[in-house]
Amino acid sequence: MKTPKLPPEVPFPPAPWQLAGECWIGLFQADQDVPCPAPWQHVFSPRLTVVALMRYIEGTLQYDELMVGPLVRHGTRMGLWVVHIWVDSAASLWGGRRIWSLPKELATFTWEEGRVRVLDARGGPIAMLGVERRTGFGPALPMPVPGIGGASGQWTTFVGRMRGRLARGGLSVEGWSDRFPFQLGGTALVSVHADRMSLTVPPPESWAEEGASPSATASP
Template sequence: MKTHKLPPEVPFPPAPWNLSGEGWIGLFQADQDVPCPAPWKHVLSPRLVIVALMRYREGTLSYDELMVGPLVRHGTRMGLWVAHIWVDSATSLWGGRRIWSLPKEMATFTWEEGRVRVKDARGAPIATLGVERRTGFGPSLPMPVPGIGGAPGQWTSFVGRLRGRLAPGGLNVEGWSERFPFQLGDAALVSVHASSMTLTVPPPQSWSEDGAAPPSPSP
């Protein structure tokens, strides 16, 4: 997938980032195998992909975010391979690229009743997602959110700490761009809505397959 021109680099806060707001996370079935970089291997089926939509309203930064990627493993490490990620904040973009080696790009998020439309910096559609705000029951629950970024020779891994009131359902795909090498079914196999959510994203661990010190991440 082609990377569009990035905005000028801006300063960003150091990790950890402490964010709060709400989010939707869904597991979807793709129509073909989802790309996974070596040496990572898919967890469960190679046609399963995670879509995570976040609205961070308070904390270190305030921004919207869409992440897409498969769940992968390598040795004892496992997490979401952040293959595609869009944000509407240049500060978040450069922090994500420089700290966690995540391939963040700019996008606009247009929120309507029951859906959000995500478009890239040129105004081309990325996805239209149906969203429901569901009230969770019971106490606010903690949940680890492991992530994988980087590239061969300079991998990064981190485990975010999410806490929120979780409710089942709330996320579906209404439109999906042909830019992706796979298409998704409309309904999630399983999804959750996290309200009153807090998320702490710690500094990453950087490593390479041969144990050598990784080179500095590129933009």
């Protein structure tokens, strides 16, 4: 895929970010292995990938977000390696790139009854996702949300703190762009919907492999 054209840089809030809204998270099987950079290794099958759809309607910023990537590990570190991530906010894009070294791109999210259509900044299709709003049961549960960003031997790791009422199911992939090297489709192997969700994303820990210099700044 071509390197995306990014919008002009804009100011963004410092970490931590306090966000609230709802989310859908599912585990899908791709038609081929999902990329995982050395020295990270897949926790599960290389074809298993997480799809997370977030709607942040309160807090530090308000925006929609779609992220895709496998669960990976290296030594004692483990988290979601973010292969692709799209947002509809320039402040979120630049904050994600500069603070957490996440490869955020701009997209538009069109919400319809039971689904959401995601198009990139050039108007090209990314995904059509089926979503069901299922009411969670019981009290809001705390959940760690570990993430990994960076490249070229220089990494950022962070653990978000989420709380939400969980309901089983609710996410499917009804369409996926053939521009990507792996394809996703169908109902998730397992998925959850969290309503009344809150998430705190702290500043990252930056570290480097032997022979590389630590860096706390994301590449543009």
